Amino acid sequence: MYDILAALINGTFGWGWPEWVLRLLSYILIVTIVLIVAPLQMLFFTYYERRVIARMQDRIGPNRVGPEGIWQPIADGVKMFTKEDIVPQAADRIVHFLAPCVVVAPTVLMFAVVPWGPGMTPVDLPTGLLFFFAVSSISAVGLMMAGWASNNKFSLLGAMRAVAQMVSYEIPAVLSLIAIVIIVGSLSLNEIIAYQSGLLISNRDLPGIPDLGLGWFVFTPVGFVAFIAFFIAALAEGERTPFDIPEADSEIVAGYMTEYSGMKFGLFYLAQYVLNFLLCAITAIIFFGGWQGPGVNWLYAQAITPANPNGNGVFNVLAGVLGVFYFLLKTYFFFFVMVWLRGAFPRLRIDQLMDFGWKFLIPLTLANLFCAALWVAFIRWGPAEGMLITAGWSPVLRWLAAFVVTLAINLGVYLWLTQIYAASQAERRRAELEELSGSSAIVTRGA
Numbered sequence: 001m002y003d004i005l006a007a008l009i010n011g012t013f014g015w016g017w018p019e020w021v022l023r024l025l026s027y028i029l030i031v032t033i034v035l036i037v038a039p040l041q042m043l044f045f046t047y048y049e050r051r052v053i054a055r056m057q058d059r060i061g062p063n064r065v066g067p068e069g070i071w072q073p074i075a076d077g078v079k080m081f082t083k084e085d086i087v088p089q090a091a092d093r094i095v096h097f098l099a100p101c102v103v104v105a106p107t108v109l110m111f112a113v114v115p116w117g118p119g120m121t122p123v124d125l126p127t128g129l130l131f132f133f134a135v136s137s138i139s140a141v142g143l144m145m146a147g148w149a150s151n152n153k154f155s156l157l158g159a160m161r162a163v164a165q166m167v168s169y170e171i172p173a174v175l176s177l178i179a180i181v182i183i184v185g186s187l188s189l190n191e192i193i194a195y196q197s198g199l200l201i202s203n204r205d206l207p208g209i210p211d212l213g214l215g216w217f218v219f220t221p222v223g224f225v226a227f228i229a230f231f232i233a234a235l236a237e238g239e240r241t242p243f244d245i246p247e248a249d250s251e252i253v254a255g256y257m258t259e260y261s262g263m264k265f266g267l268f269y270l271a272q273y274v275l276n277f278l279l280c281a282i283t284a285i286i287f288f289g290g291w292q293g294p295g296v297n298w299l300y301a302q303a304i305t306p307a308n309p310n311g312n313g314v315f316n317v318l319a320g321v322l323g324v325f326y327f328l329l330k331t332y333f334f335f336f337v338m339v340w341l342r343g344a345f346p347r348l349r350i351d352q353l354m355d356f357g358w359k360f361l362i363p364l365t366l367a368n369l370f371c372a373a374l375w376v377a378f379i380r381w382g383p384a385e386g387m388l389i390t391a392g393w394s395p396v397l398r399w400l401a402a403f404v405v406t407l408a409i410n411l412g413v414y415l416w417l418t419q420i421y422a423a424s425q426a427e428r429r430r431a432e433l434e435e436l437s438g439s440s441a442i443v444t445r446g447a
Helices: 002-012 019-056 073-083 095-115 128-136 140-149 153-184 189-195 221-237 263-286 296-301 313-344 351-380 395-446
Strands: none
Touching: 002 019, 019 073, 019 095, 019 128, 019 263, 019 313, 073 263, 073 395, 095 128, 095 140, 095 263, 095 313, 128 153, 128 189, 128 263, 153 189, 153 221, 153 263, 153 351, 189 263, 221 313, 221 351, 221 395, 263 313, 296 313, 351 395
């Protein structure tokens, strides 16, 4: 943003503004855009989800307010602002008030490191991925505050479920991403995106591959396993079906949000949808190249950048528009998958949720970490690092060996874990049936 403003104001118009004014103006514009984009995403997603679910269930969905119900999110927002704020008499009023703020604030901060397009990252941190997930984990504190402050057993149970779920599934999510970090060698989101240039194969792994922005990690065995594990963990992190146990209305009313109304409830709603958008966005960034796509890198090479200060500003706009289009297309597709899963699958039980995370996903992602290390060894190491087997190998042979070996290991581990997990679930069902039959026999004798 600073480079564009400097070129426009001091270059095109020749106004000669000092550097600190340009930087302040660029920061104000970035913050304003982020604060506008977050609520707009929430408004769009609420309408989009209701219409898609309605179509899946052979219903109409919102269709009264505006053409095709397009203004329904605005009407819902007005209702939230005007609805009475009710606080239970026995609740801790201060903590009850602060909980929604603690939940919303981290989701807005996470926008700071999201790359929307080439040169369109609000803050390009070298540890952007670490910042993203470190900040996201703060939301668990707000959920626990909400459940505890409400002084309601259903709310407290929902909060405890939410925290247990988030902590449990953050482990496989982070392990999945560490595999990609091992390959890239950086925690920078921009560096992770840049690594995915190429065509089905990254031109960092196999030099000479044409750069069409399609060398995505999902096309590798390590990236594919990491993607599946991460997206499942993201569903649990965002409390999406079938992992919406913390808000199970048929069991605990509405979980940690039971005692909230008005705009406080609206803040929880906002935080949840914004978090889901960001999780879909980070999925697109890490595994599907983010804004990478055909034509973006070529356009950006002609634009005004620190490496090319004499470029043409028109190409900044063209590269930005095309990059944002690719990025949002991928992000919205993953949100559609979230909605699709909501319309297709029932809610899991809490024990099934925890079992799957600890007994299946975590071992699978640990094995994938080993495969990521093998990938780096085959692609980059040689006799100097102890990889004598790769001496004299061509880059193509190195890549093929890495692909075949990691695919075989991941497939073998998956089949092995599937058998173990199925056996453990069968044993659990057998124990539950024995307990149920024993309880029935006791009741019969008592009668």
